[in-house]
Amino acid sequence: xxxxxxxxxxxxxxxxxxxxxxxxxxxxxxxxxxxxxxxxxxxxxxxxxxxxxxxxxxxxxxxxxxxxxxxxxxxxxxxxxxxxxxxxxxxxxxxxxxxxxxxxxxxxxxxxxxxxxxxxxxxxxxxxxxxxxxxxxxxxxxxxxxxxxxxxxxxxxxxxxxxxxxxxxxxxxxxxxxxxxxxxxxxxxxxxxxxxxxxxxxxxxxxxxxxxxxxxxxxxxxxxxxxxxxxxxxxxxxxxxxxxxxxxxxxx
Numbered sequence: 412x413x414x415x416x417x418x419x420x421x422x423x424x425x426x427x428x429x430x431x432x433x434x435x436x437x438x439x440x441x442x443x444x445x446x447x448x449x450x451x452x453x454x455x456x457x458x459x460x461x462x463x464x465x466x467x468x469x470x471x472x473x474x475x476x477x478x479x480x481x482x483x484x485x486x487x488x489x490x491x492x493x494x495x496x497x498x499x500x501x502x503x504x505x506x507x508x509x510x511x512x513x514x515x516x517x518x519x520x521x522x523x524x525x526x527x528x529x530x531x532x533x534x535x536x537x538x539x540x541x542x543x544x545x546x547x548x549x550x551x552x553x554x555x556x557x558x559x560x561x562x563x564x565x566x567x568x569x570x571x572x573x574x575x576x577x578x579x580x581x582x583x584x585x586x587x588x589x590x591x592x593x594x595x596x597x598x599x600x601x602x603x604x605x606x607x608x609x610x611x612x613x614x615x616x617x618x619x620x621x622x623x624x625x626x627x628x629x630x631x632x633x634x635x636x637x638x639x640x641x642x643x644x645x646x647x648x649x650x651x652x653x654x655x656x657x658x659x660x661x662x663x
Contacts, residue, residue: 412476412483412560413632414594415466419486419555421596421609422459423548425473431545433538440533448536450508453501456544459610460494481560482554483627489551493544494564500540507532524659565596570643572625578618580611582647587611589638592661597639608639 430447434440466488479485506513511532523529569659576582578647590597590609599608601621608629618624628638640660645654648662655662 412471412474412480413559415463415471416555416558416562417593417595419490420421420559421607422463422569423555424550424603424607426545430541433542435436435534437530437533440530440537443537443541444504444507444533448504448541450501450504453497457497457501460490460497464490464494465559466653468642471573474627479517480558482558486554486558489548493548496540496544497548500544502534503536503540507536510518515593522589523592543582562636565631566633566636567628568632569626569628570642571645572627572642573649574648574649575645577622578614578624578627580615581615582649583618584611585642585648586639587614587663589642589659593632595632595635597629597635600628600630
């Protein structure tokens, strides 16, 4: 249940801020849909929400935790509602790209324009699709955060980097992989600045802004922090993956 709730939060956090506000005007809508609602992007988000729903059904449904925490069922409902909206975005994005968008033939665009108002369709995709999907999922975000706090034993640790090691892409990828394995939110902190330790991009930005750091802190689920400590003790894999302890075998 904690893993499901943590993944729910990460999905909400992955939404671009620009894709959470209503958009008007044909040119603005074209830009919005091109950035956030192409068929490929829509299918990706639909798949992520569908996988989240499947996580619930395989990991949480029917367990004692589901009976103890009524908010879990509400969070499952928010996930399902978000999936239905995401499916509509995918279907409409497919329609637009194949028949009315810049990739369609001129003949198809002509027929399309005679049947469907482009601005109206794009407004539905953007505002009643992408933005509504975010609002639907965001409605469960507080529930997810509360569940994570209730279901995990949260703590903090400070770890020293092994001598001669810097935080570049390879060790940071292992950090993110540890966090992803558990699925619960963990922050990495350097000199007061924090990043989501499950996001390799955020870790790269944080570490890149503090290249001389010799100490990092992590805040989150005690189980994740335990394995991160093991990873640091093993030299973050830089001495060879054969040095990774058996408890971290999921990294291999």
